[in-house]
Amino acid sequence: MEKYILSVTVQNNAGVLARVSSLFGRRGYNIDSLTVSATTDPRVSRMSIIVQGDQAILEQIIKQLLKLEEVMRVDHLLEEESCCSELVFVKLRAEDGGMRDDIRQLCSLYDARIVESAENSLIAELSAVPSRIDAFLDVISNFEVLEMSRSGVTAIEK
Amino acid sequence: MVKNGSEILVETLVEQGVDTIFGYPGGAVLNIYDALYKNSDRIHHILTAHEQGAAHAADGYARATGRVGVCLATSGPGATNLVTGIATAYMDSIPMVAITGNVGTSLIGRDSFQEVYIAGITMPITKHNFVVRHVEELADIVREAFRIASSGRPGPVLIDIPKDITSAECEFVPGHKVELCKVCMATEEQLRTVAGMIEQAERPMIYYGGGVETADAGAALLELMKKADIPSAHTMMAIGCIPDTEPLSLGLVGMHGTVSAAWAVERSDLLICIGARFSDRVATNPRRFAPKAKIVHIDIDDAEINKNIGVEYAVVSDADQFLQALLPYVQPAQHTAWREQIAEWRRKLDYVPKDDDSVLKPHQVIEVASEMAGSDAIFATDVGQHQLWAAQYGGRRRIHQFITSGGLGTMGFGYGAAIGAQVACPDKTVIHITGDGSFHMNLNELVTTVSYGLPVITLVMNNRVLGMVRQWQTMFYEKRYSSTDPGRKTDYVKLAEAFGGRGFRVTNIAELRAALADALQRTGPVVIDCVIDKDERVLPMIPAGGTVDDIVAD
Numbered sequence: 001m002e003k004y005i006l007s008v009t010v011q012n013n014a015g016v017l018a019r020v021s022s023l024f025g026r027r028g029y030n031i032d033s034l035t036v037s038a039t040t041d042p043r044v045s046r047m048s049i050i051v052q053g054d055q056a057i058l059e060q061i062i063k064q065l066l067k068l069e070e071v072m073r074v075d076h077l078l079e080e081e082s083c084c085s086e087l088v089f090v091k092l093r094a095e096d097g098g099m100r101d102d103i104r105q106l107c108s109l110y111d112a113r114i115v116e117s118a119e120n121s122l123i124a125e126l127s128a129v130p131s132r133i134d135a136f137l138d139v140i141s142n143f144e145v146l147e148m149s150r151s152g153v154t155a156i157e158k
Numbered sequence: 159m160v161k162n163g164s165e166i167l168v169e170t171l172v173e174q175g176v177d178t179i180f181g182y183p184g185g186a187v188l189n190i191y192d193a194l195y196k197n198s199d200r201i202h203h204i205l206t207a208h209e210q211g212a213a214h215a216a217d218g219y220a221r222a223t224g225r226v227g228v229c230l231a232t233s234g235p236g237a238t239n240l241v242t243g244i245a246t247a248y249m250d251s252i253p254m255v256a257i258t259g260n261v262g263t264s265l266i267g268r269d270s271f272q273e274v275y276i277a278g279i280t281m282p283i284t285k286h287n288f289v290v291r292h293v294e295e296l297a298d299i300v301r302e303a304f305r306i307a308s309s310g311r312p313g314p315v316l317i318d319i320p321k322d323i324t325s326a327e328c329e330f331v332p333g334h335k336v337e338l339c340k341v342c343m344a345t346e347e348q349l350r351t352v353a354g355m356i357e358q359a360e361r362p363m364i365y366y367g368g369g370v371e372t373a374d375a376g377a378a379l380l381e382l383m384k385k386a387d388i389p390s391a392h393t394m395m396a397i398g399c400i401p402d403t404e405p406l407s408l409g410l411v412g413m414h415g416t417v418s419a420a421w422a423v424e425r426s427d428l429l430i431c432i433g434a435r436f437s438d439r440v441a442t443n444p445r446r447f448a449p450k451a452k453i454v455h456i457d458i459d460d461a462e463i464n465k466n467i468g469v470e471y472a473v474v475s476d477a478d479q480f481l482q483a484l485l486p487y488v489q490p491a492q493h494t495a496w497r498e499q500i501a502e503w504r505r506k507l508d509y510v511p512k513d514d515d516s517v518l519k520p521h522q523v524i525e526v527a528s529e530m531a532g533s534d535a536i537f538a539t540d541v542g543q544h545q546l547w548a549a550q551y552g553g554r555r556r557i558h559q560f561i562t563s564g565g566l567g568t569m570g571f572g573y574g575a576a577i578g579a580q581v582a583c584p585d586k587t588v589i590h591i592t593g594d595g596s597f598h599m600n601l602n603e604l605v606t607t608v609s610y611g612l613p614v615i616t617l618v619m620n621n622r623v624l625g626m627v628r629q630w631q632t633m634f635y636e637k638r639y640s641s642t643d644p645g646r647k648t649d650y651v652k653l654a655e656a657f658g659g660r661g662f663r664v665t666n667i668a669e670l671r672a673a674l675a676d677a678l679q680r681t682g683p684v685v686i687d688c689v690i691d692k693d694e695r696v697l698p699m700i701p702a703g704g705t706v707d708d709i710v711a712d
Contacts, residue, residue: 015289019281026282056464063461069286069306 001052003032003130005077005084005155006061008047009039011070019068020047029053029061033086033152044072048084048154050130077155079129084155087127088137089115093144094122103143110136121146163293163324164193167257170300171201175335176228178202178219178581180212184232185272186259189324204581204610206574207602209236213243214574214600215581217252221561222536222579224374226253226307233260234272237318238279242568244314245283249565250395251368253312255303256280262322263291277318285313293326297333305336311459312372344473344480351471352430352454353487359428361496362388363451365411365440368395368564369433369458369477371557376400378481379432386491389500391419393434394545394564398554408500412440413700414546417507417709422500424706426451433457433477436466437565442700456480509698509711515667518690520544520619522667524551527589527617530674535587536561536579540572540596542626544619546696548591570599573616577603580612587678590616594646595624604657607683615677616685618650621692629695633710643692650687659683 010016017036024031032050039046051061058076065074077084094100100122107114107124110132116123126136130153137148161169167190171179179201183191194203206212209231216227227247231240237258247254261270277287286306288299296319303315344352356362370379370392376399383390383406391411392399402409408419423429429451434440441447444467452470455463456477463472473480511521524547528535537552538561539545545562554560561579563571576590597618607614619625628642654661659682662673670688677684698711 014291015277015281018278022281056468060461060465063463067285067459067461 002054004051004053004058005079005082005130005153006049006051006065007075007077007155007157008049008065009072010045010047011072012043012045013070016045016070017047019070020065023064023068027060027064029057033150035152035154037154048152050153075157077157079131082155082157084129084153085127086130086133086153087125087151088133089149090124090137090140090145091147092122092124092140093120093146095120099143106139112136159330160327161330162189162327163290163296163319164189166293166296166328166330167300167319167324168193168197168201169330169332170297171228172197173333173335174301174304175225176201178204179228179230180204180206180215180219180578181230182206182209182212182232182236184236184259186233186261186321187230187236187324189321190230190257190259190319204577204606206577207605208600209239210243210570211574211577211600211603211606213240213256214246214568214571215578216254216256217243217247217571218538218561218575218578219582220247220252220254220578221575222558222582224372224558226255226304227578228255228257230257231259232272233258233276234274236272237274237276241279241283242570243574244280244316246563246566246568246571247314248283248285250563251312251372252314253307254314255307256314256316258316258318259324260289260318260320263320264322266320276316280316283314284316287316287318289318290320290323293323293328296323297330301333301336305338309338311369344475344483348473349484349487352473352484353489355428355452355454355471356386356388356430357489357491360493361426362386362428362430362493363422363426364388364390364430364432365392365423365434366390366396366399366432366477367393367434370396370399371433373433373458373476373478374557375433375478375481376557378478378485380404381485382481382488385485386488387493387497388430389422389497391415391422393437393440394549394562396433397549397552397560398557401555402553408504410549413442413702414550414696414698417509417698417711418500418503420700420706420709421503421507423448424450425499428452428454430454431456431469432481435462438702441467443703443705446705507711511697517666518664518670518688520547520690520694521551523617523619523670523688523690524548524591526667526670527591527674528553530671530678531587531589531615535559535589536583538562538572538576538579538588538590540592541567541569542593542596542624543621543629543694543696544591544593544596544625547619569596572596573600573603573614576614576616577606577612580607580614581610588614590614592616592618593625594618594620594622594648598646598648601653604654604659604683604685608658611682613681614683615674616683618685618687619690620650620687621690621694622646623692625692625694626696628692632693632695633699634701650685654683654685659685661685661687663687663689665689
């Protein structure tokens with residue numbers, strides 16, 4: 001299963017998010033993340049959606065989205081040919097000093113910042129392309145992850 | 159001029175060419191019904207027994223005419239009762255505008271009396287839907303709804319109107335009937351490519367569906383078939399596009415299609431699919447459908463391309479525009495060996511049921527009804543065995559003549575649809591072919607045919623069991639007849655009379671002929687209880703997931 005980034009420009013009407021998510025639910029497509037954000041035109045919103053599937057599913061998703069009256073355009077963005085970024089917060093158990101140092105070291109390797117430091121835990125923040133976040137989460141999972149929150153991707157074509 | 163929302167709704171409906179709507183009143187639509195009362199000379203409102211009947215009637219009206227069908231219901235249960243009818247129209251790409259009232263704007267979201275979020279409920283079963291939030295938007299929303307319902311691949315659109323909008327006033331500017339944008343023409347390269355593939359094929363075959371009916375492309379299709387000598391078979395949605403009496407037509411394809419059509423698809427080296435979607439009732443096994451063929455797909459909906467089956471080549475176009483454009487590029491051809499092979503399959507393999515005038519054989523019931531009702535009669539069916547018998551033996555000769563729920567398979571569809579067809583075509587004979595299972599789902603609409611004097615003739619193919627499910631239980635569940643033999647004792651003659659109609663009970667062909675002859679003279683509804691054997695099956699049959707190798711024909 002591949003991951004694809006779709007940038008969907010929609011009319012900013014009440015219910016448009018429900019319409020798009022209803023389509024994904026009905027057709028059984030897997031959404032990894034979905035964000036809705038404003039554009040320069042208040043009548044228009046942008047949805048950035050990460051979907052899982054293969055080429056055939058991707059083709060279907062794009063065509064089905066384009067059938068919705070409020071969808072204005074759908075762009076399949078490639079990570080390397082677009083600016084796309086996602087934000088993640090990871091809360092890690094960090095009790096002794098050695099462990100805290102190891103975490104800080106690993107975070108600096110990925111340009112992640114420690115944004116909160118409590119007695120027994122640290123919170124790291126990283127903003128990066130989804131694949132880099134995946135890689136970061138992969139290595140950081142060697143420590144004890146207490147909680148994690150990803151924003152979902154937002155993207156724009158270069 | 160200043161008008162209120164209800165008057166604007168009526169004005170825009172009339173402006174869009176609507177003269178008939180099907181509906182049921184209620185609290186949230188009182189203002190709309192008041193406007194309809196004042197405009198009864200311009201819009202004919204048919205009151206059904208149940209909102210589901212109204213939705214199916216609007217659908218039947220659309221299928222019988224090709225125009226947009228309109229239904230109207232109140233909020234809450236009125237709206238939810240439309241849902242099955244809207245989903246039925248959606249699955250078969252039928253143009254429909256469903257209008258629902260809702261509670262007033264200030265009551266929305268408070269679980270008010272008869273409040274339901276019908277826009278949310280109908281999202282996956284409409285092309286689009288609208289909630290009107292300001293009376294100033296209403297006229298343009300109605301126009302947009304008609305444009306969406308009837309353009310491209312048609313389908314239902316719902317407009318939900320809160321009660322306060324129906325009384326709020328604003329300036330109304332009259333408009334015009336919406337113009338439909340024609341869907342893109344095929345490019346010259348596409349036409350040359352398809353013509354080239356046809357030229358190279360030795361065993362070409364066409365499989366077509368509802369898109370040919372919607373586009374009224376039967377004449378162009380037949381011209382192509384004759385010019386390039388290509389046989390064809392059709393789905394249940396395309397009955398009548400080309401009469402089955404045409405030598406190149408192999409009839410129905412799919413689960414209960416003809417054996418010759420199944421073999422022609424199986425052995426073809428080029429399969430051209432026009433206005434159909436490789437549904438599981440046709441491509442019963444999608445991995446082994448037309449295994450030797452290059453597949454070309456012509457459809458107006460881009461999302462159908464490669465949805466169920468991966469195809470070699472595709473053109474997104476209206477079927478008629480495509481065929482008209484393609485014809486000049488196609489070389490005349492003869493595929494004599496292929497035609498002879500198919501003729502042999504037809505002779506040796508096609509299922510021929512045996513006549514028996516002393517009882518009622520299902521195929522004979524359909525054939526007699528078809529003959530006596532005449533070639534211009536409209537058939538509306540419910541769903542089940544009777545539907546397939548009607549499809550196999552009904553022999554319709556033009557489009558808009560065979561009305562059936564193909565995609566959703568809605569039992570209870572037939573009577574409402576027959577009402578819609580009869581209202582749309584008062585001069586034509588409308589035969590409602592149903593089973594005792596389906597008829598029980600919406601027979602309450604007898605009140606409607608009686609009230610409006612609609613001479614719909616209902617043939618109940620009465621085997622006293624839920625025949626299609628029972629057939630599957632016979633074939634695949636070792637005759638464990640779970641809940642398909644309900645032991646009902648309905649007297650259809652008394653039932654029809656209780657509603658104010660006329661009933662007959664017939665057990666052989668002579669009685670059927672006499673009852674039909676009587677029914678065809680009447681000005682009101684007739685129900686004919688046709689007693690058939692409960693072990694009658696729909697044959698041939700390709701079981702779900704099967705191929706030609708699995709055909710059951712005896």
